[in-house]
Amino acid sequence: MELFKNFKDFKMDVLKEVGNIGAGHAATALSQLVGKPIDMAVPKVQLLNFEEIAEKVGGAEELVYAVFLRVEGEAPGNLFFILTPEAAVSLLNRIAGIEVSSEGMLGEMEMSALNEIGNILAGSYLSSLADFTQLSMFPTVPALAMDMAGAILAYGLLQFGQMGDDALLIDTTFMEGNDEIEGQFFLIPDPESFPKIFKSLGVPFDND
Numbered sequence: 001m002e003l004f005k006n007f008k009d010f011k012m013d014v015l016k017e018v019g020n021i022g023a024g025h026a027a028t029a030l031s032q033l034v035g036k037p038i039d040m041a042v043p044k045v046q047l048l049n050f051e052e053i054a055e056k057v058g059g060a061e062e063l064v065y066a067v068f069l070r071v072e073g074e075a076p077g078n079l080f081f082i083l084t085p086e087a088a089v090s091l092l093n094r095i096a097g098i099e100v101s102s103e104g105m106l107g108e109m110e111m112s113a114l115n116e117i118g119n120i121l122a123g124s125y126l127s128s129l130a131d132f133t134q135l136s137m138f139p140t141v142p143a144l145a146m147d148m149a150g151a152i153l154a155y156g157l158l159q160f161g162q163m164g165d166d167a168l169l170i171d172t173t174f175m176e177g178n179d180e181i182e183g184q185f186f187l188i189p190d191p192e193s194f195p196k197i198f199k200s201l202g203v204p205f206d207n208d
Contacts, residue, residue, distance in 0.1 A: 012045070014201050018132055019043040019170045022125035029120045030174075034096055041173035041180070050165050053153060053186055057082050060150030065106075067118025067144050068156050071126065073136040075196045077189035078156060079126075081118040081172075082149065087181050088114055094179045106146075115144040121185060125170060129187075133200035165191070 023040040030038040054060040065088040067081040083091065088106070092098040096113050100106065106114065122139045130137045145152055170185040189197060 012047075014132065015047075015168065016043075016045045018125070018128045019045045021131070022121075022128035022170070023172065025124035025127055026121050026172075029124060030095070030117065033116070033120065036176070038095060039175040041175060043173070043185075044169075044171040046169040046171075048167055048169055050153075050167055050188065053080075053167055053169075053188075054149040056169060057149045057184060058084070060148060062149045063146070064149050064152065065114060065144065065146050066149075066152045067115055067122070067142050068152065069119075069122060069142040070140040071137055071187075071189075072140060073130075073138050075133070075135045075137055075189060075193035077187060077193055079122050079139065079188070080152070080156065080186040081121055081183060082152075082186065083114075083183045085146070087183055090179070090181045091117065091174065091183070095174055095176050095181065111144055115142055118142055118144065121172065121183075125185060125187070133197055135196060135200055 020042060023043050027038050027040040048056065054062070057064055063085060065083045065085060069079050071077045071079055089100045092100050092110055092113060096117065098110055098113055100110055119139070119142045122142065126137050126139055145155070147155070166188070168187040172183045172185050174181045174183070
């Protein structure tokens, strides 16, 4: 069965609100980090199969930057924040105020800043989901990689030992003045986490 099928007709509004509040938390935290106002557009929320993640970022062979980490607590899972190289450079240049060459090669300082932005986003969205579900969820220390999307997902699978079959996608758009920069945030709960999340949100869970 598709573990998210109950959400499709019965509580997508709850997931959208999780995304909205998480984006608000992230905008506030990022503004404090960079010392200037940062807004985030109302995120688009989708439910998709694990196999569709790479397709959403341009295909398994698409080169991307990814911040990935493990979610621990009462509803464990995996988190990925994925950006195209162009979006990563724009995010650092325009939002963080860090100059990156047009070639887009990131040095240690740039990689650290990108990792911290991904960490802030992860914490913000997890905090929002935890508030809604009343479940304890917290991120581990994030890691950052640049590779083909398929390779990054495979590496995450090896690192974490397991991966759920379904994902929550939150399309994230940063706005600073007239600039807009898009990234994609994927939450992939472990299979055993689904009954807890569904029950806490008041969604009937059928594991048949």
